[in-house]
Amino acid sequence: MIAVDWGSSSLRAYCLDDRGVVLDQRRVDVGALSCERRFADVLARHIDGWDDTLIMMCGMVGARGGWKEVPYVKCPAGASEIAAAIVSLEESTTALAGRELRIVPGMINHGSTSTADVMRGEETQIIGLLDAIGDGTHTVCLPGTHSKWAQVRDGMIQSIHTAMTGEAYALFRTHSVLARLMSAEDPPFDAAAFDKGLLRSGDAGGLLHHLFGVRTAGLLGRLSDMESPSYLSGLLIGHEIRAQSPHPRHVHLIGNDRLLTLYAHALDTFGIATSRHSEELAAHGLHRLSRLRG
Amino acid sequence: MIAVDWGSSSLRAYCLDDRGVVLDQRRVDVGALSCERRFADVLARHIDGWDDTLIMMCGMVGARGGWKEVPYVKCPAGASEIAAAIVSLEESTTALAGRELRIVPGMINHGSTSTADVMRGEETQIIGLLDAIGDGTHTVCLPGTHSKWAQVRDGMIQSIHTAMTGEAYALFRTHSVLARLMSAEDPPFDAAAFDKGLLRSGDAGGLLHHLFGVRTAGLLGRLSDMESPSYLSGLLIGHEIRAQSPHPRHVHLIGNDRLLTLYAHALDTFGIATSRHSEELAAHGLHRLSRLRG
Numbered sequence: 001m002i003a004v005d006w007g008s009s010s011l012r013a014y015c016l017d018d019r020g021v022v023l024d025q026r027r028v029d030v031g032a033l034s035c036e037r038r039f040a041d042v043l044a045r046h047i048d049g050w051d052d053t054l055i056m057m058c059g060m061v062g063a064r065g066g067w068k069e070v071p072y073v074k075c076p077a078g079a080s081e082i083a084a085a086i087v088s089l090e091e092s093t094t095a096l097a098g099r100e101l102r103i104v105p106g107m108i109n110h111g112s113t114s115t116a117d118v119m120r121g122e123e124t125q126i127i128g129l130l131d132a133i134g135d136g137t138h139t140v141c142l143p144g145t146h147s148k149w150a151q152v153r154d155g156m157i158q159s160i161h162t163a164m165t166g167e168a169y170a171l172f173r174t175h176s177v178l179a180r181l182m183s184a185e186d187p188p189f190d191a192a193a194f195d196k197g198l199l200r201s202g203d204a205g206g207l208l209h210h211l212f213g214v215r216t217a218g219l220l221g222r223l224s225d226m227e228s229p230s231y232l233s234g235l236l237i238g239h240e241i242r243a244q245s246p247h248p249r250h251v252h253l254i255g256n257d258r259l260l261t262l263y264a265h266a267l268d269t270f271g272i273a274t275s276r277h278s279e280e281l282a283a284h285g286l287h288r289l290s291r292l293r294g
Numbered sequence: 295m296i297a298v299d300w301g302s303s304s305l306r307a308y309c310l311d312d313r314g315v316v317l318d319q320r321r322v323d324v325g326a327l328s329c330e331r332r333f334a335d336v337l338a339r340h341i342d343g344w345d346d347t348l349i350m351m352c353g354m355v356g357a358r359g360g361w362k363e364v365p366y367v368k369c370p371a372g373a374s375e376i377a378a379a380i381v382s383l384e385e386s387t388t389a390l391a392g393r394e395l396r397i398v399p400g401m402i403n404h405g406s407t408s409t410a411d412v413m414r415g416e417e418t419q420i421i422g423l424l425d426a427i428g429d430g431t432h433t434v435c436l437p438g439t440h441s442k443w444a445q446v447r448d449g450m451i452q453s454i455h456t457a458m459t460g461e462a463y464a465l466f467r468t469h470s471v472l473a474r475l476m477s478a479e480d481p482p483f484d485a486a487a488f489d490k491g492l493l494r495s496g497d498a499g500g501l502l503h504h505l506f507g508v509r510t511a512g513l514l515g516r517l518s519d520m521e522s523p524s525y526l527s528g529l530l531i532g533h534e535i536r537a538q539s540p541h542p543r544h545v546h547l548i549g550n551d552r553l554l555t556l557y558a559h560a561l562d563t564f565g566i567a568t569s570r571h572s573e574e575l576a577a578h579g580l581h582r583l584s585r586l587r588g
Contacts, residue, residue, distance in 0.1 A: 064513070115497070116510050146471075146506060162510075163502040164470070171465045176458070177440075203409070206537025207501045208457040208530065212440060216410050216456075219358070236502065243500025 001054040005282035006061035020287035032061040039067040044095035056286040058104040059121030072108035076156040083292035109160040117160040128285030139248035181218030193227035197234025295348040299576035300355035314581035326355040333361040338389035350580040352398040353415030366402035370450040377586035403454040411454040422579030433542035457534040475512030487521035491528025
C-alpha cells in the first residue's frame with residue numbers, strides 16, 4: 001500500500017510492503033491547503049512509479065478546504081474507532097485510475113466553547129507509536145508550528161492540547177519589534193541563550209511581559225542579535241511545557257531531529273524523561289489503520 | 295512653553311500658558327523613529343505659529359535612534375530625579391532658531407539579565423498624574439502596543455512592567471492562522487465575545503494554548519468572524535492583567551478613550567477599581583518637570 005501524510009506544509013509519501021515496512025519514501029513541500037485544489041495531480045505525480053492500489057492518507061488533506069472534509073472522531077478513541085471512521089474518496093481523474101483512495105479522520109476533544117481542541121494527522125502518528133509502546137498511560141508531544149500534546153491510556157487517545165508555539169516564534173521573530181534586535185539570517189543555535197529563555201519562562205509576569213523582556217535585554221546589550229532567537233525559542237518552549245497539566249514525568253516526542261533536540265533538552269531541564277520517535281510513524285499508523293479497516 | 299510627547303507612532307504638541315493650562319494642541323502620526331531623522335523639520339512645521347522659546351519633549355525622541363539618546367533614570371525616581379536628568383539639545387537649524395530644546399529621560403528598572411524593563415514618555419505622563427493624585431501607593435497602567443504598568447509610592451516611580459499586548463494582538467489578528475477566521479475589516483466591538491476571552495484567560499493551559507483555541511472555536515462555529523477579534527482582545531488583555539503582581543485593588547489608567555474603555559471594563563470584571571486619565575497628562579508632566587528644572 002501507499003501511505004500519505006499530507007499536512008498543511010508538506011506531503012510525505014511512503015511505499016510499504018505487506019508487513020508495513022517502508023520500502024521507499026518521498027517528500028515534497030506542497031501543503032494540502034495551498035495546492036490550489038490540484039490534489040489528484042500533485043499526488044499522482046508524487047507517487048509515480050509506485051503501483052499499489054490502496055492509498056491511505058491522513059492530515060490536513062481531510063480538513064475543511066482540503067481534498068474532502070472528513071468528520072472528526074471524538075476523544076476518547078483508539079485505532080479501532082479511527083479505522084471505523086475512515087472515508088473513501090471517489091476520484092475519477094485518469095491520473096489516479098484504478099487506485100483506491102482513503103482518508104483517515106482527525107480527532108476532536110469536545111469541551112466548552114473555548115476548550116475544544118483538534119488534530120489532523122497527529123492521531124495517525126500516535127496510532128503508529130502505540131504499536132511500539134503498548135498499553136499504559138502515556139503523554140505524547142508532537143512539536144511544530146502548532147504543537148500537539150495528547151494523553152493516551154491503554155491505546156485510547158484521551159485528550160488533545162495544542163500550543164501555537166512555532167507560529168508565535170515565527171511571528172515575533174520576523175514581524176515584531178523584537179525582529180529589529182535579531183540577525184536577519186538564522187544564527188547557529190545558542191544553547192546558553194536557549195537555557196536562559198527556558199529559565200525565564202518559570203518567572204512570574206506572564207508571557208506578554210517576558211516577550212518584551214527580549215527587547216529590553218537586546219537594548220541593554222545583555223542579549224546579542226545572535227543570541228536573541230535562541231532565547232526567544234527557549235522562552236516560548238518553556239511556557240508551552242510548563243503549562244502542561246498534569247505535569248508529565250515522561251514524554252514521547254514525535255517529530256524532526258532539529259525540533260526534537262530542542263524539546264528533549266527543554267524537558268530534560270525540567271526533569272522530565274523523553275523518548276524520541278520519527279515522523280515516519282505516520283506510515284506505521286496508516287498501515288495499522290488499513291489492516292483494522294480490512 | 296511648548297510640550298511635545300513624541301512617541302514611536304505619533305507626535306503630540308501642546309501650547310501651554312505659564313500655569314500649565316493647555317491653550318492649543320496638535321497631533322500628527324509621524325513617529326520619532328520613523329521620520330528619517332528629519333526631527334527639526336517635522337517639529338518646526340508642527341509647532342508653526344507657536345512662538346514660545348522653551349520646547350520640552352519626552353518619549354522615543356530621546357531613545358537610541360531618536361533625535362538624541364538620553365540616558366535612562368533608574369527606579370526608584372520621582373519628578374526631581376527626572377528633572378535633574380533632562381538634557382538640552384543643541385540644534386542649529388534655522389527652522390528652530392532661538393528655541394530652547396530639552397528632552398526628558400526615560401526610566402529603567404534594573405534587574406537581572408531578563409527582568410530589566412524600560413519606558414520613555416510614560417514616566418512624564420505619570421509625573422503629570424502625581425500632581426492630581428498625591429502621595430500614597432498607586433498602580434498606574436498605560437495600555438497600548440506595549441502596555442506599561444508602574445508602581446508608585448509617595449511620588450516615586452518604583453518599578454516598571456511592560457506587556458506586549460497590543461503588538462501581540464496586531465500580530466495574531468493580522469499575520470497568524472487566526473486571521474483567516476476573522477473578518478478583514480475591523481468589526482464593531484463585541485462585548486460578549488470580549489468577556490468570553492477575559493474569562494478564558496483565567497483557565498489553565500497557558501496563553502499559547504488559549505490562542506490556538508481562538509482558531510478551534512472559529513473552526514467549530516462557536517465564534518464568528520465578527521466575534522473573534524473581540525474575543526482575542528479579551529484573551530490577551532485578560533492575560534496581561536492577571537499576570538500583574540501584586541494583584542492591584544485600584545488602577546489609574548492613562549490613554550485614549552477606546553483602549554481605556556476596554557481596560558476599565560476588564561479590570562472591573564476582575565473586581566479592580568479604576569480611575570481614567572487622558573494622555574494630555576504628558577503636557578502637565580512636562581510643565582511640572584520644566585518648573586522643577588528651572
